Amino acid sequence: MRDLTDDTITEAVLSTVRGAKDARLAEILGALVRHAHDFVRETGLTEEEWARGVDFLTRTGQLCTATRQEFILLSDVLGVTMLVDALGNRRAAGSTQNSVLGPFFRDDRPALPDGADISEGLPGTPFFFEGSVTDAQGAPVGGAQVDVWHSDADGHYDVDVPGLSDPAMRALLRTGGDGGFRFRSVRPSSYPIPDDGTVGELMRATGRSVMRPAHLHLRITAAGFQKVTTMLFPSDDAHLDQDPVFGVKQSLVTEYARHRAGTGPYGTSTQEPYTLLRHTFVLEPVEPASGARHL
Ligand code: BEZ
Numbered sequence: 001m002r003d004l005t006d007d008t009i010t011e012a013v014l015s016t017v018r019g020a021k022d023a024r025l026a027e028i029l030g031a032l033v034r035h036a037h038d039f040v041r042e043t044g045l046t047e048e049e050w051a052r053g054v055d056f057l058t059r060t061g062q063l064c065t066a067t068r069q070e071f072i073l074l075s076d077v078l079g080v081t082m083l084v085d086a087l088g089n090r091r092a093a094g095s096t097q098n099s100v101l102g103p104f105f106r107d108d109r110p111a112l113p114d115g116a117d118i119s120e121g122l123p124g125t126p127f128f129f130e131g132s133v134t135d136a137q138g139a140p141v142g143g144a145q146v147d148v149w150h151s152d153a154d155g156h157y158d159v160d161v162p163g164l165s166d167p168a169m170r171a172l173l174r175t176g177g178d179g180g181f182r183f184r185s186v187r188p189s190s191y192p193i194p195d196d197g198t199v200g201e202l203m204r205a206t207g208r209s210v211m212r213p214a215h216l217h218l219r220i221t222a223a224g225f226q227k228v229t230t231m232l233f234p235s236d237d238a239h240l241d242q243d244p245v246f247g248v249k250q251s252l253v254t255e256y257a258r259h260r261a262g263t264g265p266y267g268t269s270t271q272e273p274y275t276l277l278r279h280t281f282v283l284e285p286v287e288p289a290s291g292a293r294h295l
């Protein structure tokens, strides 16, 4: 392998990865080399541009800590996160679709009883949620674990609310025998993705909006069913069509119904106008039905 030229270098590099013991690793590395070389050829990338790219990736890595993952954010805004999800989690039309997990999930969330107020007294429009989890035939899925988490009325998650040390606006709930679960909180608001790092630079350089539409995150796990990581957006949000992380699906755009002050749902009461969101989540079995035995 000497005197390689721009015509021969790609094949020379490919020949070094083909021998990897792990065949899948050989396939992925091979594709990476081919696409990277094609990218350089197609753009006629200059030395200065490559140095800028390396500097961008270096700074992206330097921003990553135990609580901040700029590379995942980069994957999100380049649509890679949603593409990987789409390929790995093809769901039937009537089933609940996935969306991005995002950086604000915490596994130290409290397990709370059905109907709990998860707002920890934070200010905002009272928000009531009534969910139901079923299988594809509409039968209730009892005992499902449901994680919920969301931002406050200013678009902040608990980790970014000054003076708040305990988890708030997040909980681990469990469906009852009827597949139902409920909670009360404050209505979430739209907010910008973290834009003080390299991803923010990219967004500004390309003139893109950093605003995510308001949403409620949910993650549902139940024995025998595929895990669903999703979010529900209000249909009247101004940012639905410019989501910087490409997470909006029409089936996840929902009616955040506004109600006048007075008696709330499921025996609650509120003296202020409130929002009520009801949604049914349809889970798919772990084994696709098409895999059923042929008799
Ligand atoms: C979120 O919804 O929490 C989120 C998702 C992706 C990037 C940033 C935030």
Ligand code: FE
Pocket (backbone or CB within 6 Å): 102, 104, 215, 217
């Ligand atoms: Fe979020």
